[in-house]
Amino acid sequence: MQLFSIRTRPLNVCAPMVRYSKLPFRELVRRYNCDIVYTPMILADVFAASNHARESEFSTNLLDDPVVIQFAASNGVDLANAAELVAPYVSAIDINCGCPQKWAIQEKIGSHLMSDPETVRDMIRMTKARVQVPCSIKIRIHKDLRETVEFVKRALSVGVDFITVHGRTRRQKSTEPVSLEGMKLVKEVSTVPVLANGDVFSLEDVNKIVEATGVDGTMSARGILENPALFAGYNETPWECIEDYVDLALSYGTNAFIFHHHLMFMLEKTMSNAEQRTFNSLTTVPSIIDHLEEHYDLNIMRKRKERAEQAKIRLV
Numbered sequence: 193m194q195l196f197s198i199r200t201r202p203l204n205v206c207a208p209m210v211r212y213s214k215l216p217f218r219e220l221v222r223r224y225n226c227d228i229v230y231t232p233m234i235l236a237d238v239f240a241a242s243n244h245a246r247e248s249e250f251s252t253n254l255l256d257d258p259v260v261i262q263f264a265a266s267n268g269v270d271l272a273n274a275a276e277l278v279a280p281y282v283s284a285i286d287i288n289c290g291c292p293q294k295w296a297i298q299e300k301i302g303s304h305l306m307s308d309p310e311t312v313r314d315m316i317r318m319t320k321a322r323v324q325v326p327c328s329i330k331i332r333i334h335k336d337l338r339e340t341v342e343f344v345k346r347a348l349s350v351g352v353d354f355i356t357v358h359g360r361t362r363r364q365k366s367t368e369p370v371s372l373e374g375m376k377l378v379k380e381v382s383t384v385p386v387l388a389n390g391d392v393f394s395l396e397d398v399n400k401i402v403e404a405t406g407v408d409g410t411m412s413a414r415g416i417l418e419n420p421a422l423f424a425g426y427n428e429t430p431w432e433c434i435e436d437y438v439d440l441a442l443s444y445g446t447n448a449f450i451f452h453h454h455l456m457f458m459l460e461k462t463m464s465n466a467e468q469r470t471f472n473s474l475t476t477v478p479s480i481i482d483h484l485e486e487h488y489d490l491n492i493m494r495k496r497k498e499r500a501e502q503a504k505i506r507l508v
């Protein structure tokens with residue numbers, strides 16, 4: 193919350209992304225000017241019930257700060273139980289009110305909640321009664337924006353601490369443009385900080401959205417997956433950033449599937465179709481590393497030496 197009050201520019205935020213916004217990626221985007229980073233959506237009831245889920249779904253460290261953990265829940269008890277377990281390790285608890293997938297709506301989580309503001313109000317109230325950390329919501333807009341205003345007002349009435357608005361309705365596809373009008377309205381009726389989400393692929397997009405809506409910051413998902421350095425002003429992923437990612441993923445440990453996906457997102461624009469086909473045939477971490485060393489001048493040992501030198505300079 194302090195970041196919101198002392199900010200001298202709009203805050204740069206990395207979106208919650210299932211599978212992807214995990215610890216190594218969070219550390220990566222922070223190196224490139226990201227102020228706040230979200231975990232992927234985690235099911236609150238499973239998280240509270242299972243030690244295995246807690247270990248596999250959430251890991252953190254002292255560098256992972258500020259971090260917002262995002263839960264999907266259908267009721268206040270599940271959310272507050274999960275929040276209580278994780279509160280000492282996070283900067284805020286976020287409620288996912290935007291996931292449009294069919295299974296989520298059937299479970300009465302995600303974007304289903306956009307039609308159930310009373311339950312969202314209960315969730316915020318119960319969570320805030322049990323933990324001291326801020327509680328936020330990530331919402332979509334309604335077709336009728338008056339409903340969105342009502343939704344936001346109810347959340348504000350129980351002390352929601354900040355709001356992220358993805359400027360699309362739950363039925364809109366990500367290829368459709370975001371509603372700047374919807375984002376602006378949420379900002380206008382809110383007495384707490386508001387982040388705008390949707391179609392942030394460059395700093396020009398950030399400026400355009402902030403200028404049009406007056407929000408306190410912007411959040412990127414697809415854009416930052418493709419180019420984790422976008423908030424640092426790069427229009428394409430710099431090679432340095434790809435090396436950083438490889439180094440972080442290897443240091444923390446990764447599975448080949450996620451490792452491959454991240455690199456594919458980052459390299460997609462620079463690869464020819466033939467290169468993409470070759471890259472897609474790689475299924476293990478060593479084969480991916482070999483490929484990058486052979487074709488892209490990846491040099492992990494050089495990278496590690498550079499980082500060790502930088503750490504020494506910081507110590508001195």
Ligand SMILES: Cc1cc2nc3c(=O)[nH]c(=O)nc-3n(C[C@H](O)[C@H](O)[C@H](O)COP(=O)(O)O)c2cc1C
Binds near residue numbers: 210414415
């Ligand atoms: C791979 C991927 C995973 C996502 N996972 C989540 C999630 O866990 N929680 C959530 O609230 N939104 C999730 N989203 C939605 C994004 O956070 C964001 O709201 C949406 O993609 C619009 O932003 P963009 O235009 O910057 O992509 C995900 C999006 C993508 C592309």
